[in-house]
Amino acid sequence: MSDLFSASTVDRVGVALWETLFMVSVSFFFASIIGLVLGLFLFATRSGQILANRAVHVGLNLVVNTLRPIPFIILLIALTPVTRNLLGTSIGPAAAILPLTIAASVGIARVAESNLVAVDPGAIEAARAVGAKPLHILFGFVGREALGPLILSLTFIFVALIDATAVAGAVGGGGLGNLALTYGYQRFDYAIMLLIIVVLIALVQSVQFLGNWIARRFIQ
Amino acid sequence: MSDLFSASTVDRVGVALWETLFMVSVSFFFASIIGLVLGLFLFATRSGQILANRAVHVGLNLVVNTLRPIPFIILLIALTPVTRNLLGTSIGPAAAILPLTIAASVGIARVAESNLVAVDPGAIEAARAVGAKPLHILFGFVGREALGPLILSLTFIFVALIDATAVAGAVGGGGLGNLALTYGYQRFDYAIMLLIIVVLIALVQSVQFLGNWIARRFIQ
Amino acid sequence: MTERIRLTDVTKQFPGAKGADPQLALQDVSLSIEAGEIYGLIGQSGAGKSTLLRMIDGLERPTSGTIAVDGTDLAGLRPDEMRALRRSIGMVFQQFSLWNARTVYDNIAVPLKLAGWSKEAINARVAELIDFVGLHGKAFAKPRQLSGGQKQRVGIARAIATRPSIVLADEATSALDPQTTTEIIDLLRAANTEFGITMVVVTHEMDVIARLADRLSILSRGQVVETGEVHQVLSRPEHPVSAGLVGSYTRMTLSEEDRRELREGFAGTGISVVVQESLLRSPVLSRLARQHDVDFTVITGGISRTKGLPYGQLSLALYGEGQDVDAFVAGLRQHAEVSTW
Amino acid sequence: MTERIRLTDVTKQFPGAKGADPQLALQDVSLSIEAGEIYGLIGQSGAGKSTLLRMIDGLERPTSGTIAVDGTDLAGLRPDEMRALRRSIGMVFQQFSLWNARTVYDNIAVPLKLAGWSKEAINARVAELIDFVGLHGKAFAKPRQLSGGQKQRVGIARAIATRPSIVLADEATSALDPQTTTEIIDLLRAANTEFGITMVVVTHEMDVIARLADRLSILSRGQVVETGEVHQVLSRPEHPVSAGLVGSYTRMTLSEEDRRELREGFAGTGISVVVQESLLRSPVLSRLARQHDVDFTVITGGISRTKGLPYGQLSLALYGEGQDVDAFVAGLRQHAEVSTW
Amino acid sequence: PRLLGGEDETGELIPLHIADTAQSDFQDKIVEVGKEKGLDITFTNFTDPYLPNTALIEGEVDANSFQHVAWLSQFNKETGSDVTPLFSTVISSWGLFSEDHDSADSIPDGARIAVPDDPANFSRALFILQTAGVLEVDPDAGVFPVEEDITSNPRNIELVRLAHESVQTAYEDPSVEAVVVATDDFDPALGITSDDALVLEDASAESSAPYIIVVATRADNVDNEAWPLLEETYRDERVVTALEEEKRGESTIVEFPVDQLRSTLAELSQE
């Protein structure tokens, strides 16, 4: 690196990048599963759909609508006792994973739902006609038909998670966003702030590029 | 209200609710327009699409991918000089609108894109066949066919904006999230914090309900 | 013969469009389809054919009335029983309803996977079907890369993949050229005779009905207006709607315009003869002609056969003396229905 | 006559599916379509008909070769010129391609709005079209609430709404029953005679070709194998592919199986006669029968007419002495092609 | 007594986990010097000003070093905790700053003044404004007056509450006439020093004792043998230099007797 950044600065950015990647990947992994399942059920329980069930639909909606309005920062803090019981610690990058996972799950659920409602009813009817079970229809047909858009949505949430990790600094999660904030903004070291933002942009560019690339193969 | 909350507490929550609604509605209004236009162009400039243009597509992607990774809190602060020039102040609810609008715009652009790629190519071809202009095809046909999912996506972003206003509190935006944080959490006043979260949940429930209701009429 | 499918007083009402009345798609429809039978369903566009077919597969529930397959009311089936039933029914959708995200191969393989076939068996069966429906080289194409008829053939292959014991075919050859149609018809007929498959065939192509079906019902505005043996309905449709549908195919109805044109083109007396077995068993026409000293020309019309029986109509121009012609016509009337014009 | 549409050496290649070779959908196709002509395009499924049609509307670009409308190469058109051209072309899509988010009314009204019609004029025209295609009460229905044929009728109404000077119809009656088909054919024919509309009609229904088209081309695997007047091609298809397509319609080709069946059912000598004008102008058959003391029965076949000219085939069973029958056949050969079996 | 984190048999470094609120070069220096003193120090930085204390209570960290006694007292009181100061580190110089005015007297009627929004520092700002003669606070309100305790506000000053770390951004805001903030919170590029303050808090006054920042631990852990080593580390010349560099001399190093810190805390906790 140039004179602009000391070795320790570069180290710090490296560590923060690692923390960000760790928090984002782990929470994204779990949130994709939970969120897609939630989204699929939100969709499937709609009236007229394969698992139409008003009670369950309203219930799921309620859960999602109750978790989403809690400002992430408050969710993060409110969950510390839970994280502590679960992980033995409520601080550091690992501690941010539970709240990140919850926030991303409900996010994915909602975005996925918007992709699923666009699936051709004919494709669902054909799946019913071949005697597929509801869950198979949901995951193997509805999800499959919407795969292209779903991958774009997951990419969207992945990037949103990178943003959210900046807030995860509140619980000592560290990460690039937090470093940019404390170093750049609170310490007015704009050079490091810019460096971090460039790293973030590079990261997001790659993620989005990858997402677009994968999605392209599934967009019909 | 009961004994639990003093009149001034209730007043404060009322003011914060108003601030939240103000920040969210104004920024949502502008972001919907900017975001949908961005999303439509992101879609239309894809290869094989009606305005296929690699340069513009890569350019738009770059803009979106550059804005999205900036942690919202940093964007908020980085924009203070701009807001100050524009509004004469960079603090208060009004000052949060520019960063909220930018963040929500790029968010909408991405989610909208995922809805637009699902539009039946046949519908687009039919629009070309009747001699519609590219912009008309984009807004009048592609957008129209995806309206149901798009409304769900806009609802998603609306709720995400409510979350973001909590962070906007850092620059004096006020709002419910900030009040919950500073008044409730930092003063250990869990009663008011819960009250605020209940208000937030009620708000989000109504918004989502409304979104679902409108979308239902456009979901095919 | 055992009954496989029975509809009893089936009524289906759809909610109407914004502000419009509810749509009565089917009204008190009763039908009985025997095991091993190929049952035709014809009717004007919007008559309710697709709705009826989808109800047999339990994809749509009747507003009132019952649908029974093998004696069991569908309304009483548990979900797993319904799925089991559906796996024994192959359905060709009018709009194909392919899975756009899957390749041709996968579209056809899905029902086989569901039926628990082994990987090798699936491979072999799919290859066989792709070969049969003439989609060589398209196995890994996605539906959007196919022509209309190619999509339809994927839909057919998918429906018959597991060798279901019931096939519901909704306009299964509507996008196919005559040759491909013939191939498909032969396939279905072979499946019917070899495996005793029961089929319900919705089509607007009378040719398909004539070549494939044993019995048929004619639907009009949600009601069954006529039911009978194919030959009987094709040769002597009773209801005006049936006559309208069948007539142009069998060329039994000559429009006023046609007649005018023909009258202008030909000098003789125009008559139309409804073809019957007895007319063809012996050379009635040429004998009568000789006998009454009348000459004739077949100016239009056609004779087809279904199940070995002829049906159709011939329009003749008769040349001869007035009373000879009258005698000829009178003689002909002993063997066939004749109208003069 | 002036030429409206000309394709010169048009080749279209699609990228193949994963791992497969590129698809050559069209190969060196040259065609010329006159103003005011109804031009038929037939061919087996996958032959390239839809691709060809979509290229005339500029929806797909040729890989090589040129497509010219009114003498102008489409490749050279500015976007606004292309749009103007498209507004003068109505297209009925094989898969309908309706706008699912819009009502029937809006689907039909869109091209009118684009053409700048006034609100009242649009209202009147849409009402007229809805009435014509028989969709009363469906004006505010969404496409998903329609039957297959109803969707197709919306597609037709949309295509002809602005009274375009060219109509490209891709299997426009494939989902319609015979009666509705006749109504649509009459409408299109009327538009053609009254307004001189040029039409290109892709269909697999020979009946539609016979009743509607002036000339036709037959496509096979992306190549034009035969072009000619409808009557000529229907009555004497030259290319084997044409014969295959046309044959079953005109009942000109009797399959070996058919013949075997007929031979069993009838005692006499079987012959097939290709129908020609000269055969019908005078009562050739009955005179020859009388003359040679031969009796006959029309056992199958059909005679139709297109543009006032007859075409088709009759299969006869001949009864009489050996040499009489031979003399009859020899006499018949003077008027028509005859094959014995 | 059990050693924090357990002392290695071989008598090597004692692991020590400290919670703070912002990463800095200063921390690196503490880690470096701590190693010489026999400590293996790890910092975890929270942006939330509440979690360093809960993490301490829950035993997830051994100490924290981010808060002043006033803040700590509030925390202890509200949560019934017993976080106890170990030694003092610094006190920030807080003051009233204005881009537009040279004196507090010229702040006009109806002016907006930005202040921190957390209770302890909001109160602190009120005292500074009282010193500046801008408003008066009820003397009976104690160390933690709230907005309602303002008894006189002749100029109808509007207090704009901002997050602690955002207050300095209002300095240049045209709609704000002045800010109450720690001098070292400013962007160094602005070149603002304590000399620019319209009014500066007297760091050495007894009334400033609550604002001394301390290193603190749980009450049951005050006897840990690591603390003297840690205090030594903080007092080390290199650490002091690093701190002064980072704070640009706008924080005063204080060595306040620990007993007095604890008694101040006890008093404040009664408030």
Ligand SMILES: Nc1ncnc2c1ncn2[C@@H]1O[C@H](COP(=O)(O)OP(=O)(O)OP(=O)(O)O)[C@@H](O)[C@H]1O
């Ligand atoms: N987008 C595409 N990608 C790849 N191949 C294509 C594509 N569109 C068409 N084809 C192929 O080009 C050939 C011609 O297709 P086309 O749709 O023109 O046939 P068609 O004559 O209209 O057939 P049908 O009567 O079945 O509608 C087919 O083999 C088809 O699979």
Ligand SMILES: Nc1ncnc2c1ncn2[C@@H]1O[C@H](COP(=O)(O)OP(=O)(O)OP(=O)(O)O)[C@@H](O)[C@H]1O
């Ligand atoms: N989901 C629906 N909502 C409202 N009306 C419907 C719906 N599905 C079908 N209908 C109406 O029910 C009637 C029967 O439809 P159906 O699809 O069974 O007709 P069909 O006989 O198959 O016609 P086609 O030959 O045109 O396919 C039509 O008038 C149609 O508009």
Ligand SMILES: [Mg+2]
């Ligand atoms: Mg139908």
Ligand SMILES: [Mg+2]
């Ligand atoms: Mg086609």
